Amino acid sequence: MNPVKRIAIVGAGPVGLAAAAHALEYGIEPIVFERGPEAGHAIAQWGHVRMFSTWSLNIDAASARLLAKTGWKRPDDTGHPTGVELCDRYVAPLAATDAMRKAVRYRHTVRSIGRAGIDKVKNAGRAQAPYELIVDTPDGPWRFRADAVIDASGTWFAPNPAGADGRAAPGEAANAAHISYGMPDIAGAARARYAGKRIAVLGGGHSAIGTLIELAALAETAPGTRIVWLYRGMRLERAFGGGSADALAARGALGSEIAELVALGRIEVEKGFHLDAIEPGLVLRAGERRVTADELIVATGFRPDLDMLREVRLSLDPALECPAALGPLIDPNLHSCGTVRPHGAVELAHPDPGFYLAGMKAYGRAPTFLLATGYEQVRSIVAELAGDTVAARRVELVLPETGVCAGPVKTTVRVKAASAPAASAGCCGGPATVADACCVDDQEAKAAGEAGCGCAAPALISASQDTR
Ligand SMILES: Cc1cc2nc3c(=O)[nH]c(=O)nc-3n(C[C@H](O)[C@H](O)[C@H](O)COP(=O)(O)OP(=O)(O)OC[C@H]3O[C@@H](n4cnc5c(N)ncnc54)[C@H](O)[C@@H]3O)c2cc1C
Structure with missing residues (x-):
């Protein structure tokens, strides 16, 4: 698609704001819609929780560059903020920058996303039609058009119900x-x-x-x-x-x-x-x-709100409700360790070009999302939208491993970046470097013509689903 001029971003969480910061660096106009009265509205709901990732992983690079122009004092990289601290010391100052004040609309809830004048079934003229968002605003509904959309609306407001079958258990509402x-x-x-x-x-x-x-x-x-x-x-x-x-x-x-x-x-x-x-x-x-x-x-996890995407042509993993190409990388049934290869525009693309899920919502129902993953996603997506395909395909991050790999134990670590935390020697080789593999073992096995790494050892499948 042609380089875009205007991106609509759903959600002023840390990932939505990061997407806006990257857009600004490329000279693209970002408009961010946030349902709450402030940025980081979802994080404010779990503000008392101390994060297990340090500040070094919780701050996006483009956002930091924007903040640096304001005299912002970067928190000590090694500290672990609570949700409140993340908002007070990073998200709120970012939202208060001049550029973000122009970009973000608060109390604006996106209800629906589609292509202007074209329903989901029609092909003719689809590629040329801009995206159109229907947004509830304090002044009534607004139909807003943009060349591209990044849905970074998170999953916090859609918790999974108690029933083991994924549905509300009988008696759940009554109690x-x-x-x-x-x-x-x-x-x-x-x-x-x-x-x-x-x-x-x-x-x-x-x-x-x-x-x-x-x-x-x-x-x-x-x-x-x-x-x-x-x-x-x-x-x-x-x-x-x-x-x-x-x-x-x-x-x-x-x-x-x-x-x-x-x-x-x-x-x-x-x-x-x-x-x-x-x-x-x-x-x-x-x-x-x-x-x-x-x-x-x-505390059985969260799920993405897909209702508002009814008119977008999506390609979703049937189980996880995340972008289809991302599914095998994060599916706890397939890849037990939760260590995820960095991914971006390629893996996150949908049949409707210019539409992306990013941040927590991009993981669908899968656990183990990290902010650092989201920042890398939007860096790559925005580069792609700006026509900078080289930057879009470049990997700038290696994520920390969980150390719970069920695959065969490795004594050497083969994938490492200078900036990466030391990878666990107990894991299955670390994150893969190609799109269709979940780890280095998987990558090597597939290159050798085998089915894959076999990290879904049968005895571990049920245990690995235990985020519920
Ligand atoms: C309790 C908890 C602890 C976590 N700890 C860590 C940790 O230690 N380290 C780590 O890396 N990650 C952690 N995460 C995971 C993840 O990084 C966070 O959930 C993070 O907030 C995700 O950022 P986001 O921008 O994708 O989504 P969110 O922060 O959820 O932001 C989404 C925004 O979209 C808005 N929104 C929603 N729907 C709409 C709509 N229809 N229209 C307009 N706006 C909308 C919301 O109000 C919200 O402001 C944790 C998550 C939870 C729940």
Whole structure:
């Protein structure tokens, strides 16, 4: 497609703002629509959570260059901000720059994206038709046209329900008063709700683990607080993660801490718990098993809102609801370690050229998204839209490994960049360097005419799905 002049960006989260910063550097006009009253509106909902990635991974390069012109003081690269700190020290100052103040429209909710005057079925004239967004604004609906769209609207506002089948469990709505989703502020605003209660936490990812650790801390000062972890898989080791092998030390530490709490008996665990109904009195049912609690925290991950994309021709992975080419790189069924090769415009493209999902939303239902991934995505996407295909295809990042690889153990690390954190020697060779491989082993196996790396060892498949 021709280089674009104007990009519509959905969401003023860190990735949406980064996309705008890169667009500005290429002389492209960005217009950012944000449903909330401020930038980082989704992060503000989990502001009490301390991030496991350091500032060095949480700041986008083009955004930093924009901020540098304002006298902004860059936080110490080694610190781990909370969500509030990420907003106060980075997102808000970025949004306050002159360029961003011109670009971002707050309280503007994008309802629908399509091609102006052309429905999804029609081919004729499609390539020439600009994108048209229908946006709810404080002054009423607005139809806004742009040459390209980057949807960086995240997934925070669409948490997965409690049912093991991916749907709301029978009784979930009726018991809503005692159910919360995501990561409640247990040490702060939500303390009174949970102190002295029996609380069930459903899920196996970082949100569930962070919440369990917070509850264990609460139990130390609030007598009578009891915690039960409802875990879908049978092997807790998967949830414990890579421990000291994790290149993000704080992420590894979360796993080590929860392992210790479980070993000490401070958290009761119900393994293989596939929740299928919630009965009155918050009786949580999985087949014949029943667990009773006063409160349930559902930390089963998030899903993308695809309704507003109904008129865009998308190519999505059927399971993960992420761009199809990205699926094999991040699918926990296929590639257990969560270590992801950096990817950009090529992997994120859809049949409608000029439309991209980026940031947390680009991962669809897959876990393990990192901000650094999102920044690399939008750097590449914007370069592609500007016609700078060389920069679009250049890889400028190697992501830290999780250290939970299920593949054959390697003694040498073959993929490394100067700026990359040391890769784990226990992983399957590290991230691949070609598009159709999930890791170096996979890349080499395919080059040798074999099916792939086989990281989806059958015994580990169910455990690797345990973000729920
Ligand atoms: C509890 C938690 C902890 C995390 N910790 C880390 C960590 O330590 N390190 C790390 O790298 N990543 C972490 N992540 C993952 C990820 O980096 C963050 O979720 C990050 O905020 C994603 O940025 P984003 O810009 O893609 O999306 P978001 O920050 O979610 O921003 C999306 C924006 O779009 C807006 N929006 C949504 N819908 C619309 C609409 N229809 N119209 C207009 N605006 C809309 C939202 O209000 C929001 O402001 C964490 C995530 C969570 C939930």
